[in-house]
Amino acid sequence: MTAKLVGKMVIGQSGGPTAVINQSLVGAVLAARKQANITGILGARHGIAGIMKEDFIDLSTQSEAQLELVANTPAAALGSVRLKPGKAECEKVFEVFRKHDVRYFFYVGGNDSAETAHIIAEMAREANYDFCTVHIPKTIDNDLKVTDHCPGFASAARFVALAFMGDDRDNRALSGIKVNVVMGRHAGYLTAASALARQADGDGPHLIYLPERVFDVAQFKQDVRDVVAKYGRCVIAASEGIADKDGNPILTSGERDSHGNVQLSGTGALGDSLAALVKEAFTGEKVRVRADTFGYLQRSFPTIISPIDAQEAREVGKYAVNHAATAGTPGSVAIRRLSSTPYASECFITPLASVAREATHMKDEFINAAGNDVTQAWIDYAAPLVGELPRMGNL
């Protein structure tokens, strides 16, 4: 065994926050405090952007009570960033790491963050700088490769399931057609979680549209008419990322971030557009059509936390640090599901390149043949992660 890497660590958070991303931060920090070869714990403000500016917080001194408060607080406590660094920016980061004798870098984020970590790891290798970088997974989109699922997803999924559970009751009370737009740019996982709201025949959502299937306007109108004919009402879950056969979003405001991604969240435009399509489908008839866009509440709502998600988010942070401090090899932490009933999982390390860049999508086995609902296999996969949901009462 080679000599252990001795030096400081930097940890940063990147991308869209989640309700449990601070669990990963705190898991990593508490683990690092126990590793003698980690000589300093620097938190980077706003991820890579903070590193370039040497904007660090010393994370070795906070009380455990304070860190536990942070762990239970949604959104990135260090601040986050949406920045895909180019080569020059990665070099700057690497220069700062050398200057501060940083030997460990932990980046909590999605596939773009894994790519950033990968580039910096490669730079260190080429420069023969002893260095270990480990990516800590998080994303409400659940779209990372290799891992069974991503920390952050299950809490957002729990929010979505509860939201549909209540909204379906609301729709039942006053009737009509309700469109709810759910986050998830390219992957339909979060939208699919709406299906967990169903407890009895006739419960909504009655239709689920995912970005993995072409959104056909004519079919959509027919689907809604069919559901209304059957139940006298209709609750629809639509991913913000649904697109037509040419891959064009049904509607977007056109703004793009530095990763080249179109702005799909933070606007009610898609919901209003789908509501307009529904009204077209019922031209000449009196129908009550409403649309809600769940927006940022899905990823940052306090108290709506999946217990398993909180626990696993803590564990991936801890695992990353312990792996780095003992094995010293780069990688990304992934989760392997050992059992669904009772639920059990374990962490393992996968190469950074296996997670970086490309994201994944809902598996075909999770989507029904008509492309407007999910399958039982999906429920079996998602239900243990989201945790027990309250029972709704009927008269």
Place this chain on the structure above:
Amino acid sequence: MTAKLVGKMVIGQSGGPTAVINQSLVGAVLAARKQANITGILGARHGIAGIMKEDFIDLSTQSEAQLELVANTPAAALGSVRLKPGKAECEKVFEVFRKHDVRYFFYVGGNDSAETAHIIAEMAREANYDFCTVHIPKTIDNDLKVTDHCPGFASAARFVALAFMGDDRDNRALSGIKVNVVMGRHAGYLTAASALARQADGDGPHLIYLPERVFDVAQFKQDVRDVVAKYGRCVIAASEGIADKDGNPILTSGERDSHGNVQLSGTGALGDSLAALVKEAFTGEKVRVRADTFGYLQRSFPTIISPIDAQEAREVGKYAVNHAATAGTPGSVAIRRLSSTPYASECFITPLASVAREATHMKDEFINAAGNDVTQAWIDYAAPLVGELPRMGNL
């Protein structure tokens, strides 16, 4: 004391559902089962609409366990209705009541429902039909007269406070300007509840716009620029009912219900419109602007319940039945606050006419001089109702 009224009761739910409206239903039903002079308990499907169709459910047979499940389920379990009945419709209702020997009518709803109850009570009086009608208050808008506050408000307020608490962290992590549109057509109470999210200096919401004050676009732009200059970011709470100096909504989709009310919920149009105004205020500068419209989640989210709200909603239902069965006089149940610390309240009966028709607004003492925030008096009023909120952690 006159002889007690002997006969059946009808109970209905009306208007926008709340998270605890079923507590009132169950409180009334369980109380009625103990009153010997109430000889039958009929639940009207979709309020007045169901009564006219004689669409009733027998509520005397369900197990208490089942009723407790219903009590903890958001949205109106009997179904609700948005129907302001005319004289002919009220006569039809009265005819159905006579036919079924109904001597008690309980209507759970807002000021419009109180008015309906009032008209029917007057009809019975004119016809010398021994009859007692009691209005049971509910509304997330908190806009009923006489009562200190309305059942349903505190749970929706809790949702709004938690939503802003998390969203403020989200905004802090990625920065920018965030507009959140909150329900409340004419009364700003629910929007004002966003202020309960603040725990430390700099916490959002930084600006709160209520329908009780004229919304001035130029002032709004200046307000946002001032906050951004100070904090580098800005979280805004805006009521769906904000209007310009001529009383025109800033933007609506134009749809109206049978009460003549414009559709303000179930569309992201106002949020997107406010986001566009913010972008105008920063023309030529790079700013990240997002808008969310909380929508129906505010009134129907399972598990986000204020304990005091659940308890009081149960109590007003119970109180209505016990009052009717013993005193036999019509009225509306109201809540009197006895103490804020520790919180204590009691129910009393106020005349139907004192609650019917006109709603109320936020008191002036609750709104700051600039008209873009609330006062400490508001916090003192609202905090005990909403209940303890989680502490957010900082680094």
